[in-house]
Amino acid sequence: MLYEPKKDIxxxxxxxxxxxxxxxxxxEKAKKLGDILYVxxxxxxxxxxxxxxxxxxxTYKERKQWLYEMGYSNVVKQExxxxxxxxxxxxxxxxxxxEDQTHISEKTADDLGIEIIYLKRTKxxxxxxxxxxxx
Numbered sequence: 404m405l406y407e408p409k410k411d412i413x414x415x416x417x418x419x420x421x422x423x424x425x426x427x428x429x430x431e432k433a434k435k436l437g438d439i440l441y442v443x444x445x446x447x448x449x450x451x452x453x454x455x456x457x458x459x460x461x462t463y464k465e466r467k468q469w470l471y472e473m474g475y476s477n478v479v480k481q482e483x484x485x486x487x488x489x490x491x492x493x494x495x496x497x498x499x500x501x502e503d504q505t506h507i508s509e510k511t512a513d514d515l516g517i518e519i520i521y522l523k524r525t526k527x528x529x530x531x532x533x534x535x536x537x538x
Contacts, residue, residue: 411436413520414495416443416486418450421460421533422469425525430475432522433499442470443481443489453484460530487511 415433419426419442434440444467450459459466463480470478481489487508490498498512502521512519 411497412439412441412493412495413437413497413499414441414443414486414490414493414517415499416445416481416484416489418445418454418459418484418530419466419470420450420454420458421530422466422473423528423530423533425528427473428525429501429522430470430473434475436497436499436520437495439477440475441477441479441489441493441495442475443486444470444478445481445484449481449483458530460534490515490517 413433413436415430417426430440430442444463445453447459447463461469467478479489479493485508486498490508490511494515495517497518497520498508499520499522500507501524503524504521509519511517
């Protein structure tokens with residue numbers, strides 16, 4: 404019988420509404436923190452509810468395709484901005500969040516013994532900022 408070492412599974416979630424270099428940098432950092440990265444992609448309805456009727460800019464299908472093209476093959480649907488349901492389902496070793504997302508799913512992660520890892524966000528870039536510049 405072959406021995407297969409345990410792989411560290413990490414989970415990150417977001418809308419990735421209009422993919423920009425801040426997202427790319429965040430995902431690349433997240434990918435380095437484990438052997439397997441699950442990307443919880445927030446649905447169109449949840450983005451619209453959270454950010455307004457003009458969002459998302461790209462549809463769920465388009466955003467998912469972008470992520471696949473970037474090499475992220477473990478993209479999973481996330482019905483809300485709160486990833487608790489997927490944390491329970493996938494039981495990752497680490498849950499990666501932006502440093503400003505301290506309120507989201509911490510209790511669920513703590514209850515499941517999932518390590519919470521905060522990453523710094525790229526300053527000066529956001530989907531909202533890009534939309535403002537376009538207008």
